[in-house]
Amino acid sequence: MIPDLSVKIGKVKFSNPVLVASGTFGYGEEYGAFFDLNELGSIITKSITLNPREGHLPPRTCETPSGMLNAIGLANVGVKRFIQEKLPFLRNLKTKVIVNVAGSSIDEYVEVVKKLEGKKGIDLLEINISCPNVKQGGITFGSDPKCAYDCIKAVRDNSTYPIIAKLSPNVADIVEIALAVEEAGADAVSLINTLVGMAIDLEKRKPRLSNITGGLSGPAIKPVALAMVWKTAQKVKIPVIGLGGIMNTQDALEFILAGASMIQVGTGNFVDPECSVKIVEGLKEYCQEKKLKRILDLRGKLKIFTAD
Amino acid sequence: MNQRKEQGLLLSVENLGERLFRLKIHSPSISKKALPGNFCHLRVNESYSPLLRRAFSIHQVETEKNSFELLFKVVGPGTQILSEKKTGEKIDLLGPLGNSFSLPAKDENAVLLAGGMGIAPLFYLVSSLLEKKFDPQKISLFFGVRKKDEYLLVNDIVSTGIRLHLATEDGSSGYRGMITELFFQELRARRLKTKRTRFYACGPNLMLKKVSEISRKFKLDCQISLESHMPCGVGACMGCVVNTVKGYKRVCKDGPVFDAREVILD
Ligand SMILES: Cc1cc2nc3c(=O)[nH]c(=O)nc-3n(C[C@H](O)[C@H](O)[C@H](O)COP(=O)(O)OP(=O)(O)OC[C@H]3O[C@@H](n4cnc5c(N)ncnc54)[C@H](O)[C@@H]3O)c2cc1C
Ligand SMILES: Cc1cc2nc3c(=O)[nH]c(=O)nc-3n(C[C@H](O)[C@H](O)[C@H](O)COP(=O)(O)O)c2cc1C
Ligand code: FES
Numbered sequence: 001m002i003p004d005l006s007v008k009i010g011k012v013k014f015s016n017p018v019l020v021a022s023g024t025f026g027y028g029e030e031y032g033a034f035f036d037l038n039e040l041g042s043i044i045t046k047s048i049t050l051n052p053r054e055g056h057l058p059p060r061t062c063e064t065p066s067g068m069l070n071a072i073g074l075a076n077v078g079v080k081r082f083i084q085e086k087l088p089f090l091r092n093l094k095t096k097v098i099v100n101v102a103g104s105s106i107d108e109y110v111e112v113v114k115k116l117e118g119k120k121g122i123d124l125l126e127i128n129i130s131c132p133n134v135k136q137g138g139i140t141f142g143s144d145p146k147c148a149y150d151c152i153k154a155v156r157d158n159s160t161y162p163i164i165a166k167l168s169p170n171v172a173d174i175v176e177i178a179l180a181v182e183e184a185g186a187d188a189v190s191l192i193n194t195l196v197g198m199a200i201d202l203e204k205r206k207p208r209l210s211n212i213t214g215g216l217s218g219p220a221i222k223p224v225a226l227a228m229v230w231k232t233a234q235k236v237k238i239p240v241i242g243l244g245g246i247m248n249t250q251d252a253l254e255f256i257l258a259g260a261s262m263i264q265v266g267t268g269n270f271v272d273p274e275c276s277v278k279i280v281e282g283l284k285e286y287c288q289e290k291k292l293k294r295i296l297d298l299r300g301k302l303k304i305f306t307a308d
Numbered sequence: 309m310n311q312r313k314e315q316g317l318l319l320s321v322e323n324l325g326e327r328l329f330r331l332k333i334h335s336p337s338i339s340k341k342a343l344p345g346n347f348c349h350l351r352v353n354e355s356y357s358p359l360l361r362r363a364f365s366i367h368q369v370e371t372e373k374n375s376f377e378l379l380f381k382v383v384g385p386g387t388q389i390l391s392e393k394k395t396g397e398k399i400d401l402l403g404p405l406g407n408s409f410s411l412p413a414k415d416e417n418a419v420l421l422a423g424g425m426g427i428a429p430l431f432y433l434v435s436s437l438l439e440k441k442f443d444p445q446k447i448s449l450f451f452g453v454r455k456k457d458e459y460l461l462v463n464d465i466v467s468t469g470i471r472l473h474l475a476t477e478d479g480s481s482g483y484r485g486m487i488t489e490l491f492f493q494e495l496r497a498r499r500l501k502t503k504r505t506r507f508y509a510c511g512p513n514l515m516l517k518k519v520s521e522i523s524r525k526f527k528l529d530c531q532i533s534l535e536s537h538m539p540c541g542v543g544a545c546m547g548c549v550v551n552t553v554k555g556y557k558r559v560c561k562d563g564p565v566f567d568a569r570e571v572i573l574d
Contacts, residue, residue: 063358
């Protein structure tokens with residue numbers, strides 16, 4: 001028996017729940033040298049902004065215990081060149097394509113999604129609401145429920161693609177934000193983006209990143225991500241996509257147990273370019289071994305301690 | 309799909325001096341495709357400590373034996389673990405990655421500048437040129453280290469018959485001072501031809517910054533091989549960039565070899 005790994009978000013059906021996370025997979029081409037990209041549930045692009053961005057000064061990354069910090073600064077080709085230069089490659093794949101969108105004002109998000117509207121080869125949008133809102137004095141859209149609502153609502157009103165809202169963990173209560181974007185019309189939420197962190201070179205008495213702080217990712221953040229996915233999945237009705245430190249099949253299964261319908265591999269791609277496809281295979285094997293017809297039968301099936 | 313992860317088999321581990329090691333690894337795919345300047349990205353173990361891969365220049369290749377060599381210095385936990393590996397162990401490899409040096413034509417000269425471990429890719433360049441029957445007398449190598457006992461492979465280099473200029477920072481052997489100073493003096497005294505000569509350099513960033521300034525000043529056709537922290541090593545994350553006159557470039561994919569006149573090092 002071949003287990004059913006398929007998952008739906010909005011009207012879009014994915015062959016399996018394994019995605020690759022924004023910013024860790026470029027625009028797909030590089031890793032296409034290592035395996036057949038069609039094996040993946042979907043590819044998520046680097047965040048696309050209205051204009052091309054050069055990104056932050058180097059050094060942009062550094063390794064930390066069981067993780068890494070990055071301050072890439074949303075370096076990307078901009079929406080126009082994305083459509084001209086990167087989309088043709090993605091369009092030719094059989095796998096689903098999710099375009100991640102970022103901006104520093106609601107107007108910028110809206111302009112980008114308008115330019116992406118109706119373009120062949122795009123299946124969904126993931127809205128990165130972890131960027132600072134320039135107009136609101138630099139607070140991130142993702143840290144205030146009202147801002148998050150306004151941003152996703154504006155995107156919803158200007159796009160026909162299903163929308164995933166990507167949530168920041170750098171907030172007091174992620175569930176509140178998740179409920180706000182659900183209310184605004186998001187078809188799914190993905191969490192978590194990176195946690196704000198910092199590393200210091202004691203000898204030089206300098207921060208290790210030119211930007212001073214950066215985003216922490218990798219196995220170090222998995223427990224935080226699991227807790228947030230679990231809490232969020234208890235409260236929202238839309239699918240939850242879990243990510244943060246997923247390195248292998250076991251990690252992926254833990255996220256599904258905690259309530260995730262899909263998972264993303266980020267830093268894991270760097271450690272092993274084949275990490276994501278191995279998880280697709282691993283999920284299949286797990287279902288066969290445990291006689292599960294559908295992977296989704298496992299979703300949220302965490303056995304909670306009871307007082308007896 | 310032209311690139312594959314490969315489990316290399318460690319054929320030998322040699323300690324060449326204080327914290328200096330040479331590994332010979334059996335890897336058909338790397339040894340078949342490697343070119344001077346390419347690097348490989350490897351995992352030193354299966355744990356999350358360290359988490360990320362480490363980049364090393366491909367140092368020597370023996371195509372018939374399906375093997376290649378790495379030359380490295382222990383500078384932190386990753387290289388420490390690598391130095392403790394035993395013959396027969398497997399190593400998880402990606403490669404060959406990055407671009408490669410563009411080679412001189414038969415009637416051109418080649419001048420190479422190596423600082424410390426920068427000798428790793430440059431010695432590979434020398435041996436490939438000699439393999440292509442390039443006249444050893446048309447190759448000059450400027451090799452600088454801090455002190456005499458950091459010299460690597462000097463016997464191997466001497467036996468190739470190329471011209472060798474040595475410098476140590478403490479003056480314990482050869483010229484006393486930086487290799488770039490010796491190089492600059494030779495250029496200024498016109499003892500080095502700059503026409504129909506290709507220059508190549510690899511070493512610490514400070515040295516390459518100097519080389520880049522000298523290259524601009526003397527309009528040298530000079531290629532430098534850079535290092536950078538590389539999370540992915542394949543061009544996907546934008547984490548390893550270097551500033552150039554054409555904007556930020558990825559050291560792992562657009563490099564590691566760049567035109568010395570184009571990079572902006574600080
Ligand atoms: C293209 C390329 C080729 C290289 N070739 C060689 C070689 O032939 N021989 C050799 O001895 N070394 C070489 N290096 C440097 C080598 O990658 C580092 O010395 C090594 O990563 C240090 O790891 P560590 O865990 O021992 O040290 P740590 O300092 O603990 O490493 C911590 C982090 O910093 C990174 N890092 C530290 N130093 C460097 C550096 N100089 N360059 C890039 N990343 C660094 C590591 O990858 C890791 O992410 C090369 C680097 C690059 C990018
Ligand atoms: C180098 C790097 C670049 C990233 N760039 C983006 C980005 O452009 N947009 C985004 O929404 N998330 C970005 N992220 C965050 C990841 O998509 C992911 O949310 C995070 O790394 C946690 O997952 P992980 O632990 O599996 O890496 C980036 C992460 C890394 C490591
Ligand atoms: S290391 Fe990721 S782009 Fe170079």
